[in-house]
Amino acid sequence: MNLQSIQAIAFDLDGTLVDSVPDLAASANAMRVELGLPELPRDIVQSYVGDGIAVLVHRSLTADHHGTADDDLLERGFPIFMRHYAHNIANATRPYPETETGLELLKTLGLPLAVVTNKSEMLAVKLLKELNLMDYFSIVVGGDTLPERKPAPEPLRHAAEVMGVPPENMLMVGDSHNDFLAAKAAGCPSVGVLFGYGDMTELSRNEATKPDWLINKLPEIYEQLRGTEQQVSFE
Template identity: 65%
Template structure:
């Protein structure tokens, strides 16, 4: 953790999926919509949850075959994959919910007068709509998606752009996320990186590699506020 720099933080950027919200339930819904489209009966949500973790391409193979190691016929897989992507992008916020302490953490940071941004690789329009439906959009001064700029994370460009828009130096901005892309982007931009331990990424594994080791780990968003607070004097 880079404690001496934390008191200079003037802005905070957040990843979206796996950091602000849990979108796995929408993946399960999209999986069963895909199975229905392909003439198959639905799967229990816990079954689909066990198939998640290796990307949508693998998930579609598993959903079609109802087997973790299954491989669907290529033409059938392509049809299902196209449907899955379309359905999922159109139903991003049906079941997706913020993590329990997301709103509390954002409200605490805003109480310090620190501008907040979302920097996600999700399409900007969909990210904005998702945040609006989760009643989180008003916390953010800026929302950048994967299609907002010529490059997306792990490129530093979105973070450099966010820092410029928010009127701060990259070195004075935190990037909070759950994946290697978030940490790599932060390091490349010269931002402090904060890894959340509750997201989809394996922070224990990422922390073992200097290239993806965050400067700071948190188990909840309010911990960021707590560490940004100035030290209390004895008479306070």
Template identity: 65%
Template sequence: MTTPAIEHVQAVAFDLDGTLCDSVQDLAAAANATREHMGLPPLPEHTVESYVGDGLANLVHRVLTDSRDGQVDQNRWEQAFTFFIRYYREHLSVFTRPYPETEAGLSLLKSLGIPLVVITNKNEVLAAELLKQLHLADYFSLILGGDSLPEKKPSPLPLLHAAEVLGIAPADMLMVGDSANDILAAKAAGCLSVGVTFGYGDMTLLSQEPATKPDWLIGSLPEIYENLQPQKAQDE
């Protein structure tokens, strides 16, 4: 895929799960602890992975029903959600780690003086705590979770809010993510969308549909820096 014109980038926004870090093992452990608590058998890790991306409230519905579109009654959901959040908060980074080149990519971008933000559908408190535990929090000027604003991705609202806080035009911000929600939010906000090929989403599949086709595909975060600094990269 041709790299778009990105010489005017003034900020970079990142999704969290499946983009900055691989968190499926801990999410699956929390999901199956919750299922056990509710008298249900465990789910395979890859099944839980397919349910990630639309916030923890939706994840709990999906985990209880073993269906992407499943819904349970409010009382049962509240009981399970309370347990899930407590368990997950206590086991945020048992297995979760940044992807191999995450910190290198963030360091390179930070060296350019470009503000970096996290826009995730994970609850803000959990996202901030996870970034702290992974020693990544200091790279970011702003962390927005799925409960920070009235709407979450694929709504453009979190991206528009981030751009407003940073005092830049949405067109001057990149949105980097692994899912349809990230690309849809970027397109709706007027940001350039960058899809990572190593996350949970199937970028090959998403790229086949105009609505979810990212402007740019990358296999590692340092590629962003290399394309923002083409002359520098060539010199080196």
């Protein structure tokens, strides 16, 4: 990875910038209880996160990672989830340790920053505002901003275009297979966070989902980019 070429950075949201599972799980279980279903363990709901709210609702209703709820159940469940989550989106969701420090440091380098998430744009913006993170970002691309979402490359290409940089000069920071598949398809270098929801050991075994670089905290990106004269190849 040629660090000198990095001109912008895009971040996934859930599992990368913030730990949102407590509130997502609470809303999923509020939905299930209202429908007369038993609650799900938080770690099960966590395994359902990453492909957008609609998919999360399907999985939570069926208690199956590959499940699809029937139309009647979805029609009853989805509004319950959305109502509860919209009103409780930041009850227990918090930025990961040193996230704000990392964003502050990266802004000192003059790099435009983006959020590219499969969460709906409305909910992503609402969450960022409630956590006082919105001002760090030039653009938020949600799962419903464009016809395609991650792992398709279009959201990353769109973010790069808006920020005025080639995709190959934009770093994608994420925690899931969707992030790295999208980055590779868009031609973006990628960074995997070791503190998120994804299993980086497992993701790194597959060339298609292997990030270029792994970090334990966001300030590590600043520490590497600060040395503008160096060119580093990460295994």
